[in-house]
Amino acid sequence: MTNLPPLTDALLTLEDRVAVLTLNRHDLRNALTGSHLIDDIVTTTEWVNHCDEVSVLVITGAGSSFSAGGNIRDMANRSGDFAGDVAECADRYRKGIQRIPLAMQNVEVPVIAAVNGPAIGAGFDLANMADIRIASEKARFGETFLNLGIIPGDGGAWFMQRLIGYQRAFELTLTGRIVDAKEAQELGIVLEVVSPEELLPTALDMAKRMASQPPKATRLTKRLMKIAQRMELKDFLDLCACFQGMSHNEPEHLEAVNRMLETMARK
Structure with a gap:
């Protein structure tokens, strides 16, 4: 039996060559900052690359949200990942949330995001870092950084335009509007929209099909x-x-x- 890496704020399982990473801070709407989720995601990606028993990685969220992205209370208090002057804040981004896009870009196996609820800001970007997105009917997507007077600091502007094209990505980023699952599918953000009950089974069916390949x-x-x-x-x-x-x-x-x-x- 393969030893799973120890995680703090996420759950990890492995069955039939499919690893499932569940973001497990429902109390924070699975915010990536102000939690240990950054470390947990990076740790999981490194483990996947070194574990020959993994062929597919599925990422989903526990509770009602996929991920709220940044912790807004920390932003308001200029604390945690958002503390310090310009140089200190930039260093925190490089040593913090920017580790996620680099880690996700280097994952050697297919990654499926099973988006169970709102994926906002950096949470939206995390979903876009996957190879395939399957969404629950309850999912919502928003590149909402400008609504808070900040820019997509985790690489979202890089990923989304490669996913849906410059013009669509520009509109979503510069308006900061939130789209529902149906529109996200029409835009090409998600591959399929299913009921909440069908989300994980649908993602796992696809993952198992991929995992059955050499x-x-x-x-x-x-x-x-x-x-x-x-x-x-x-x-x-x-x-x-x-x-x-x-x-x-x-x-x-x-x-x-x-x-x-x-x-x-x-x-």
């Missing part, structure tokens, strides 16, 4: 999908050739081919 090839494919966003085609094809050579020499490839041949023989 694990090493799955991780290589995720890397290729990420790298393709920033590489020229010729260089990308060279990398594909190398990764394909690695895949052809893995035992899981021959096992998968033999399973396919057995299936064909039964038809």
Whole structure:
């Protein structure tokens, strides 16, 4: 049995190669600051990358919210992550919440965000850092930083425009308006909207389908999908050739081919 990393404000499970991380500070609406959730998320991503028994990571929230993002009371009091002068505040961001986008961008397995309720500010950005988002009908999304007189300091402006395009991302960011799950699907933010009762089962069904694929090839494919966003085609094809050579020499490839041949023989 794989040892799970110790977490403080989140819950972590592993079953059938699917890890589920549940943000567990309902009292704070799962705010990322003013809690230990930043450390818990980063710890989980590092564990996933080093654990060969994990093929997919699902992230969701306990209670009524996915994540409220920043702790507004701390902002009002200029305390916690928001204390200090310009240099001190910038350093807190680099050593604090900005660890999340760097960690999420480096996750080697598919990440599915099961958005159970409001995903606001940095909580919205966390959802956008996943590869796929499935939303409950109760989910709401808002890039609300300007409503508080601040900017998206956790990388949200980088992630969202790559997800839905510059114009749509610009409108949501500069107006700070909140969209419901249906509009989020129309905008391309979420892949699917389901009832609250169906949310986790739907996310787990998708995760288990992905987790049933050969694990090493799955991780290589995720890397290729990420790298393709920033590489020229010729260089990308060279990398594909190398990764394909690695895949052809893995035992899981021959096992998968033999399973396919057995299936064909039964038809």
